[in-house]
Amino acid sequence: MDILRIILVILHFVGLSMLLGGFLVQVRAIGQGKGTVVRVMIDGALTQLITGLLLVATIEMGDLYDLDNWKIAVKLLIAVLITVLVFVYRKKDPAPSWALWAIGGLTLANVIVAVAWR
Numbered sequence: 001m002d003i004l005r006i007i008l009v010i011l012h013f014v015g016l017s018m019l020l021g022g023f024l025v026q027v028r029a030i031g032q033g034k035g036t037v038v039r040v041m042i043d044g045a046l047t048q049l050i051t052g053l054l055l056v057a058t059i060e061m062g063d064l065y066d067l068d069n070w071k072i073a074v075k076l077l078i079a080v081l082i083t084v085l086v087f088v089y090r091k092k093d094p095a096p097s098w099a100l101w102a103i104g105g106l107t108l109a110n111v112i113v114a115v116a117w118r
C-alpha cells in the first residue's frame, strides 16, 4: 500500500507542475490581456483530482495514517473550482485575466493547504 501511496504522491506533484507551469508560462500574455487556458492546465487539473482521490482511498483502505477530513474537503473544493474554471474558459481566446489568475492563485492556495495544514 505504501508503494502505491508513494507513486500517487509523485504523480500528484506532476499534476501540480502541469497546472502551475501552465499558468506561469501564460503570465506575460495574461498581462497583455491575451492569456488563454492551455491544454496542460486541463490535464493538470484532472490529474490532481484523480491522484488526490486515489491517495485518499489508498491511505484510508491501507489504514496508513489519519487524514484530516476538513483539509481534504477544502482541497477537493479548491480543485473542483480550478477544474470548472479551466473547462469553462478552455475555448475562450483570450480567456478573462481574472479566471487565469484565479487558476494560478487557487493552485498555490492548495499547495499552502497541503503543506501548512498539519
Ligand code: HEM
Residues within 6 Å of the ligand: 012, 016, 019, 048, 049, 051, 052, 053, 055, 056, 059, 067, 072, 075, 076, 078, 079, 082, 106, 107, 108, 110, 111, 114, 115
Ligand atoms: C490543485 C490541486 C491540488 C494541489 C496543488 C495539491 C497539492 C498537494 C501537495 C503539494 C501535496 C504534498 C504534501 C506533502 O507531502 O507534504 C499533496 C498531498 C496530498 N493531497 Fe493534494 N493537491 C491538490 C488536490 C488534491 C485533491 C483534490 C485531493 C483529494 C480530494 C488531494 C489529496 C491529497 C492527499 C491525500 C495528500 C497526501 C498527503 C496528506 O496527508 O495530506 N489533493 N497535495
